[in-house]
Amino acid sequence: MRKLVLAILPVFLVGCIESSENERAKLAQGLVYCAEANPVSFNPQVTTTGSTIDIIANQLYDKLLSINPDSGEFQPELATSWDIENSGKNITFYLRKDVHFHTTDYFTPTRTLNADDVVFSFGRLFDVYNPYHFIGDANYPYFQSVGMDQLIRQVVKVDDYTVRFELFNAESSFLSNLATDFAVVTSKEYAQKLQQAGKETQFDQLPVGTGPYLFKSFLRDNLIRYHRNPHYWKHPVAMEQLVYDITTNGTSRIAKMLTKECDITAHPSATQLSFLQSREDIHVDKEANLNIGYWAFNTERPPFNDPLVRRALSYAVDVDKIMQAVFYGSGIAATSNLPPSSWAYVPQPELPQYDPQKAKELLAEAGYKDGFTMTLWAMPVSRIYNPNARKMAELIQSDLREIGVTAKIVEYEWNTFIERVGQHEHDSVLLGWAADTPDPDNFFTPLLSCTATFSGKNPSNWCNPEFDLLLTQALDTNDIEARKVFYKKAQEMIAAELPLMPIAHGLRFQASNTNIEGITLRPFGGISLAEARRKP
Amino acid sequence: MREYLLRRFSLLCFMLFALSVFTFSLSYLFPGDLLTNLSGVTNSNFNTTQLLIEKYHINNGYISQYLAFLHRIITGDWGVSLSSGEAVFEHVWILFPATLELCIYALIVAVIFGIPSGILAAAYHKRWPDSVITSLTLMGFSIPIFWLALLLIMVFCLTLSWFPMSGRIGLLYEIEPVTNFILLDIWLDGFPYKGLAFQDALHHLALPTIVLAMYPTTVLIRFTRDSMLQVLEQNFIKTARAKGLSRAQLILHHALRNALLPVIKQIGLQFSTLITLAMVTEVIFSWPGIGRWLIDSIYQRDYPAIQGGLLAVSMFVILANMSAELTNSLLDPISRNKAHGKI
Numbered sequence: 015m016r017k018l019v020l021a022i023l024p025v026f027l028v029g030c031i032e033s034s035e036n037e038r039a040k041l042a043q044g045l046v047y048c049a050e051a052n053p054v055s056f057n058p059q060v061t062t063t064g065s066t067i068d069i070i071a072n073q074l075y076d077k078l079l080s081i082n083p084d085s086g087e088f089q090p091e092l093a094t095s096w097d098i099e100n101s102g103k104n105i106t107f108y109l110r111k112d113v114h115f116h117t118t119d120y121f122t123p124t125r126t127l128n129a130d131d132v133v134f135s136f137g138r139l140f141d142v143y144n145p146y147h148f149i150g151d152a153n154y155p156y157f158q159s160v161g162m163d164q165l166i167r168q169v170v171k172v173d174d175y176t177v178r179f180e181l182f183n184a185e186s187s188f189l190s191n192l193a194t195d196f197a198v199v200t201s202k203e204y205a206q207k208l209q210q211a212g213k214e215t216q217f218d219q220l221p222v223g224t225g226p227y228l229f230k231s232f233l234r235d236n237l238i239r240y241h242r243n244p245h246y247w248k249h250p251v252a253m254e255q256l257v258y259d260i261t262t263n264g265t266s267r268i269a270k271m272l273t274k275e276c277d278i279t280a281h282p283s284a285t286q287l288s289f290l291q292s293r294e295d296i297h298v299d300k301e302a303n304l305n306i307g308y309w310a311f312n313t314e315r316p317p318f319n320d321p322l323v324r325r326a327l328s329y330a331v332d333v334d335k336i337m338q339a340v341f342y343g344s345g346i347a348a349t350s351n352l353p354p355s356s357w358a359y360v361p362q363p364e365l366p367q368y369d370p371q372k373a374k375e376l377l378a379e380a381g382y383k384d385g386f387t388m389t390l391w392a393m394p395v396s397r398i399y400n401p402n403a404r405k406m407a408e409l410i411q412s413d414l415r416e417i418g419v420t421a422k423i424v425e426y427e428w429n430t431f432i433e434r435v436g437q438h439e440h441d442s443v444l445l446g447w448a449a450d451t452p453d454p455d456n457f458f459t460p461l462l463s464c465t466a467t468f469s470g471k472n473p474s475n476w477c478n479p480e481f482d483l484l485l486t487q488a489l490d491t492n493d494i495e496a497r498k499v500f501y502k503k504a505q506e507m508i509a510a511e512l513p514l515m516p517i518a519h520g521l522r523f524q525a526s527n528t529n530i531e532g533i534t535l536r537p538f539g540g541i542s543l544a545e546a547r548r549k550p
Numbered sequence: 551m552r553e554y555l556l557r558r559f560s561l562l563c564f565m566l567f568a569l570s571v572f573t574f575s576l577s578y579l580f581p582g583d584l585l586t587n588l589s590g591v592t593n594s595n596f597n598t599t600q601l602l603i604e605k606y607h608i609n610n611g612y613i614s615q616y617l618a619f620l621h622r623i624i625t626g627d628w629g630v631s632l633s634s635g636e637a638v639f640e641h642v643w644i645l646f647p648a649t650l651e652l653c654i655y656a657l658i659v660a661v662i663f664g665i666p667s668g669i670l671a672a673a674y675h676k677r678w679p680d681s682v683i684t685s686l687t688l689m690g691f692s693i694p695i696f697w698l699a700l701l702l703i704m705v706f707c708l709t710l711s712w713f714p715m716s717g718r719i720g721l722l723y724e725i726e727p728v729t730n731f732i733l734l735d736i737w738l739d740g741f742p743y744k745g746l747a748f749q750d751a752l753h754h755l756a757l758p759t760i761v762l763a764m765y766p767t768t769v770l771i772r773f774t775r776d777s778m779l780q781v782l783e784q785n786f787i788k789t790a791r792a793k794g795l796s797r798a799q800l801i802l803h804h805a806l807r808n809a810l811l812p813v814i815k816q817i818g819l820q821f822s823t824l825i826t827l828a829m830v831t832e833v834i835f836s837w838p839g840i841g842r843w844l845i846d847s848i849y850q851r852d853y854p855a856i857q858g859g860l861l862a863v864s865m866f867v868i869l870a871n872m873s874a875e876l877t878n879s880l881l882d883p884i885s886r887n888k889a890h891g892k893i
Contacts, residue, residue, distance in 0.1 A: 044722035045720065046721050052634075107812075126655065209769070230724075232638070233644075233838070234634050235723050235838070235842075235843070236717075236838045237847065239721075239724065254720065255724070257721040258724060259721055261716070261836065266715075266716065266836065269703070269707070269708060269715055270715065270716060272708055272711075273707050273711060273714055273715050274711070275714050275716060275717070275721075281694060426845075426850065426851075427633055427849065427850040429633065430632075430850060434844070
């Protein structure tokens with residue numbers, strides 16, 4: 015009897031593992047991307063977190079138009095063309111036909127994209143009567159911080175494939191803002207279906223878009239799984255599935271790259287670059303990126319409400335040391351809050367250079383001869399503009415000790431961190447900004463305007479009407495030379511007032527296996543994996 | 551036997567009561583807002599706050615709050631995690647099987663290697679097999695497991711590329727989670743990808759299981775060896791030996807049963823140590839279990855999650871210990887006569 019069982023067992027096992035050959039092929043057509051954080055949401059309209067945008071924006075959604083990274087010109091996406099009326103206040107978009115929304119486990123679309131979807135998607139951002147406006151805490155940080163919600167009068171459906179944006183006034187950065195990763199088009203039909211079921215909050219968590227991949231599953235701290243969108247309008251998608259392996263630890267991400275558990279790795283740290291580059295099976299991409307890493311002071315809190323104190327603290331920081339110990343040659347020291355590759359960049363000689371003696375004098379002048387105690391928040395993730403905020407914080411901490419200021423380093427999990435900084439719980443914070451468009455306004459309005467303060471995106475909590483006026487004047491004209499003058503003044507004002515101290519501009523790095531091609535790294539915005547494939 | 555069971559049962563009840571009181575009091579001991587600690591809801595508006603106050607009986611005194619707490623625990627309402635915004639119970643339900651799975655495999659490995667090695671060491675007492683096994687055991691016992699884990703990763707993952715270094719299975723394998731025990735799920739799924747998924751899961755399991763099994767294996771070797779040596783010293787063995795029985799006969803027919811009784815009890819008790827060690831292993835191998843989640847929650851000051859995780863782990867340890875005791879008493883009638891139970 016025992017022999018009989020032993021004889022039958024292997025047959026049974028083989029029977030169990032019998033399955034079709036194409037499953038093995040499916041496996042070969044998958045891509046694993048090691049990401050550095052959980053996504054905050056699955057809708058780019060409601061977040062500005064770079065790690066989230068990298069994961070969701072270009073993979074799940076499409077925009078009306080985009081910016082060609084080489085020529086800087088606008089190019090059609092969901093809109094095939096657009097007209098701008100002479101006044102600049104009415105812009106008409108002509109939409110592409112036969113664009114399919116994702117068919118997922120939770121939604122089956124009955125129609126293709128039309129004007130209703132565009133009206134709904136943008137209506138959500140500014141129209142309080144839109145049923146989804148207040149869903150998800152009614153926060154659209156990017157659009158609110160650039161004042162788009164105040165700019166759009168209405169979005170009108172002209173016919174099924176024509177949409178007109180009517181603005182209160184012409185604004186030169188309007189099209190640029192529509193080309194950001196935040197201005198995605200979502201499905202009105204899906205929204206209505208959820209509304210009928212009373213599950214509106216699901217809209218931002220179980221996404222439906224028109225992008226190259228569709229959402230399959232998300233296991234927090236573990237993975238996100240996308241499948242190929244078989245009806246993608248632009249081109250056939252090569253990869254059967256795209257999986258994000260959430261690995262917060264930078265060293266682990268590199269180790270997974272070596273063990274081939276990841277095909278692509280986000281933000282390898284600068285210390286590991288030379289090692290990665292020495293390997294034949296790994297390819298390291300480098301891209302000059304429009305970004306700024308800074309140290310922002312909470313200007314509403316004493317003693318940081320005094321510009322003299324902010325200047326004193328800025329004088330105390332040895333940026334050269336930071337560049338060596340944190341960036342290892344993967345960045346350049348900032349001489350303005352705009353990166354040098356921006357067309358409005360003007361170097362600021364006013365910005366403090368390392369001088370602890372002067373720092374002490376200024377501190378004494380401000381009435382803090384014996385120093386004080388403050389918190390220094392360091393973001394827990396590695397970003398292009400700051401590969402290692404903890405280390406930077408420690409360096410600054412020791413520099414501050416020299417002038418008698420005690421800094422306590424505060425860290426939280428990334429999403430909690432961003433939320434608390436948004437509520438201005440910090441004294442000072444090491445953060446940064448990577449541009450979404452090449453327009454210089456992207457470095458001023460979302461970071462330092464009064465509207466950004468209210469939407470929680472302005473980490474220095476600095477609201478200066480004079481500065482806001484400059485930004486508005488710059489946006490009111492299409493004359494580049496005139497805009498340059500306004501942005502020059504804006505940069506000077508930041509160097510004088512120092513709500514934040516610009517530290518560095520980082521280069522964007524990405525490591526991938528040499529057998530992967532078609533990854534698009536751009537100087538602004540998130541990464542796109544639409545055309546990623548394995549080499550034959 | 552009935553009296554024994556009753557004693558154990560009352561001890562179990564008392565332990566669970568103490569645990570629930572401790573967990574309940576954590577909400578008050580943690581810094582921050584009491585309502586947030588209890589519910590996981592932050593920035594609630596007036597209406598929500600009122601609803602929460604009512605739900606948690608905040609205005610009704612501690613006893614009433616405690617009873618409400620017990621009711622919620624039993625009905626599976628463990629609050630909402632501050633960092634993920636999802637139900638804590640849901641997290642525990644999904645993550646606990648991963649930890650349990652790792653512990654069970656480690657225990658199986660420990661038994662398979664530990665007991666025979668212990669017997670071998672005892673059989674060849676004071677000869678070279680004994681010396682080799684004892685020295686290796688001492689090494690295994692002394693090495694901190696995080697260090698062992700890192701060494702193995704360095705050698706077998708990074709240098710030789712023999713094993714993957716994280717997770718339960720290659721992420722491209724799409725396995726439908728049913729029981730959340732990975733091997734079981736693959737089996738239920740009908741061994742997809744031509745059984746490659748099963749191989750891959752075993753591949754992922756290898757290093758974490760070896761690391762986690764190291765401590766219980768060494769403990770079992772030492773226990774089995776000592777217990778066996780004690781039995782071999784006894785008169786009935788000496789008599790049997792005098793009768794001319796071979797070493798194999800002596801051990802297999804006479805000594806083994808007697809020697810294994812304390813060892814079996816030890817296997818059960820190892821479970822609680824394993825759960826603790828599993829936390830370290832999970833963090834290093836990015837194993838998506840409750841240990842890694844609990845440690846992340848501590849780091850993120852996610853109080854409802856810490857509370858829920860502690861409750862689940864402690865409850866499991868108490869129950870595992872209790873069942874180990876009961877199994878032992880079933881197999882070893884003498885142990886039932888011990889006057890008082892202990893945990």
